[in-house]
Amino acid sequence: MHASATVDCVMQLSGESVFLLEDNEIHLKPGDWLVINGVVHSWRNDGDEPAVLIAVMVGADHLGIPKR
Template identity: 45%
Template sequence: MSSPEVAPNLHRVVTGHDAGGTAIVILDDDAQNARLFEGGTVSRLVWSTDRTPADIRMGTSIEDAGARRLATAPPPNGSRFAVIDFAPYSIGPMHRTETLDYVLVLSGDVEMQLDNTCISLKAGDVLVQRGTNHSWINKTDQWARVAFVLLDANPLGIGRPITGNQSPVE
């Protein structure tokens, strides 16, 4: 039995503090900032930062950092939190970013193709990726949902990394 032809919505909640310092929910919605890739794969930006430490000032009038127009790499000295729904039978392009990536497979099965090996990951698996050349593959008839936190990193000085506004799938 195959899965739906369209990726499921991604619900997000963003918390903060009101002017008095009380913890509140600032945003409670579906992540709308999505990029569609060939084959149906969808990348949704959940949140991003443009510096470390991050700006988490109090108040309800904050920028929706999930609405920013970013490519694959985070801003310099920043971070990017995205969730990607890999379509059934999809194969992403081989690429590399100058980032440290924390990856969590939320549902489904994916493979990460490296230069000379392939790693199988299933729901609940985590991966720390350190600027390696890679491609994402979903060989199943089901959607695979994977969360990515990309942190800007010092350049390795090898290959041709994706930077700035270039946009293959993470």
């Protein structure tokens, strides 16, 4: 699990992924979008094929998250 001082816009291109939060899971399929705003998270691929995503990350100030 990690967090970054960014706002991330992520799109699932192919395969499937699971976006893990501390208390929830979001399953992504091709065409799904996700906007992440400095939350603690992780990724998992439960499928048999590679999960391909594209992302744009924009630096942002989030209290308690070191800039990297």
